[in-house]
Amino acid sequence: MLSPQNDDTDTLLPLLRVVVDNSQNPIFLVEPDLHIRYANRAAHAITVQLAVSTGRQPSSHRVSELHPDLLPSFALEMAASAGEWNGEVALPIGQRRPLVLMLQILAIRGADGTLECYGVSARDISFEYARKSELQSRNAELEVAYRRLKGAQDQLLQSEKLASIGQLAAGVAHEINNPIGYVHSNLATLQEYSKHLLTLIEAYDRLVEDSGCSRARVEVNDLRQRLDFSFLQGDLPQLIEESREGIERVRKIVQDLKDFSRSDARDKFVLADLHRGLDSTLNIIWNDLKYKAQVVKTFGEIPQIECIPSELNQVFMNILLNAGQAIAERGIVTVSTSVDAGQVVIAIGDDGDGIPEDVLPRIFDPFFTTKPVGTGTGLGLAISYGLVKKHHGTIDVTSTPGEGTLFLIRLPITQPTDEADQP
Numbered sequence: 384m385l386s387p388q389n390d391d392t393d394t395l396l397p398l399l400r401v402v403v404d405n406s407q408n409p410i411f412l413v414e415p416d417l418h419i420r421y422a423n424r425a426a427h428a429i430t431v432q433l434a435v436s437t438g439r440q441p442s443s444h445r446v447s448e449l450h451p452d453l454l455p456s457f458a459l460e461m462a463a464s465a466g467e468w469n470g471e472v473a474l475p476i477g478q479r480r481p482l483v484l485m486l487q488i489l490a491i492r493g494a495d496g497t498l499e500c501y502g503v504s505a506r507d508i509s510f511e512y513a514r515k516s517e518l519q520s521r522n523a524e525l526e527v528a529y530r531r532l533k534g535a536q537d538q539l540l541q542s543e544k545l546a547s548i549g550q551l552a553a554g555v556a557h558e559i560n561n562p563i564g565y566v567h568s569n570l571a572t573l574q575e576y577s578k579h580l581l582t583l584i585e586a587y588d589r590l591v592e593d594s595g596c597s598r599a600r601v602e603v604n605d606l607r608q609r610l611d612f613s614f615l616q617g618d619l620p621q622l623i624e625e626s627r628e629g630i631e632r633v634r635k636i637v638q639d640l641k642d643f644s645r646s647d648a649r650d651k652f653v654l655a656d657l658h659r660g661l662d663s664t665l666n667i668i669w670n671d672l673k674y675k676a677q678v679v680k681t682f683g684e685i686p687q688i689e690c691i692p693s694e695l696n697q698v699f700m701n702i703l704l705n706a707g708q709a710i711a712e713r714g715i716v717t718v719s720t721s722v723d724a725g726q727v728v729i730a731i732g733d734d735g736d737g738i739p740e741d742v743l744p745r746i747f748d749p750f751f752t753t754k755p756v757g758t759g760t761g762l763g764l765a766i767s768y769g770l771v772k773k774h775h776g777t778i779d780v781t782s783t784p785g786e787g788t789l790f791l792i793r794l795p796i797t798q799p800t801d802e803a804d805q806p
């Protein structure tokens with residue numbers, strides 16, 4: 384501790400003076416009225432720096448004139464009452480990064496206890512501070528990037544899952560296709576046979592009635608009642624009919640699953656009927672649409688086109704789901720097809736919210752979404768764009784906020800022949 388009672392004061396003080404004068408840390412002695420009584424070289428440098436940036440005279444001798452925040456009044460009060468204050472001050476200086484000082488303010492009292500002056504030692508931590516805030520903003524950027532990647536990973540996982548579910552579904556569909564086939568055709572035969580049997584029974588009935596044999600009549604009537612034959616007679620054809628309808632529905636679902644996944648034809652361009660793809664996609668997302676949208680289909684005469692059907696189905700699904708999501712309560716989704724200038728055109732429209740003008744240019748950007756977290760990943764249209772491009776087609780969109788949106792997908796009927804040579 385520096386103390387005037389020290390025996391070596393006389394020899395020590397000049398030495399300490401040299402140390403303090405030349406310390407790289409700014410050191411001030413400041414009167415209670417804020418006059419600067421002493422400033423070492425580093426402190427002088429700071430006063431000059433502050434004066435230049437604030438346009439004041441560097442000869443200023445009051446701390447508050449150099450910069451109002453250099454020694455905040457609350458810090459001085461704290462130092463006066465507690466003896467010491469430690470803290471940071473950030474002083475904005477023009478355009479450059481702020482001057483940030485780590486301050487220690489000591490209240491120095493005379494022998495009678497009155498406040499003689501403040502001893503202020505500072506350390507310039509502007510560089511560390513700038514580094515820290517840069518690190519913080521980098522960190523925030525990383526955080527955002529991480530979230531995006533996480534979203535992408537989720538989406539990938541999701542599509543991985545979809546793909547494996549698709550494969551599984553296609554496998555199952557393939558397996559049950561056969562049994563469903565013969566159940567379906569057997570039911571048709573059964574319907575025929577049961578009709579014949581019932582006709583035969585009616586003939587027997589008439590014979591028994593006409594035979595005049597009362598024992599036979601009683602026996603037959605008794606059996607009829609016990610077996611509730613007249614109910615059975617009416618119910619049997621109905622049961623068979625319902626079973627046929629049921630199996631017909633299952634057959635359709637299986638077909639849709641097969642059409643949708645088409646895993647047997649993965650990544651291969653084949654000739655396919657887009658109407659089938661659109662129908663099976665509509666069936667698959669029917670649950671998402673049915674409460675909100677009436678689907679109006681206007682299918683024109685279009686040729687089969689060379690494409691990867693599962694990928695185009697993915698495109699149709701993404702756009703149809705968006706259309707459904709754009710409709711708040713009830714609306715119409717239109718799906719139409721036509722041929723124009725040698726290309727097949729698929730138009731998918733909705734009368735939902737529409738897309739604001741400033742949003743429109745960004746909707747195909749990966750990760751761009753206006754939907755709440757959990758609903759949208761912003762990848763649907765980006766993926767669709769990529770898939771349509773792979774098919775040498777285009778996607779265009781027109782939208783009027785409040786009225787609706789129309790997506791136009793144009794696809795060539797045949798793929799360019801040099802496809803394999805392209806990079």
Ligand SMILES: Nc1ncnc2c1ncn2[C@@H]1O[C@H](COP(=O)(O)OP(=O)(O)O)[C@@H](O)[C@H]1O
Pocket residue numbers: 701705706709733735736737738742746747751752753754758759760761762763764765788
């Ligand atoms: N039919 C539509 N009506 C209104 N906005 C749409 C429509 N289709 C796409 N959008 C806008 O484009 C954005 C991106 O769509 P998409 O890539 O499918 O991502 P997501 O659906 O996950 O948000 C959506 O968030 C939405 O703002």
Ligand SMILES: [Mg+2]
Pocket residue numbers: 701704705759763764
């Ligand atoms: Mg979407």
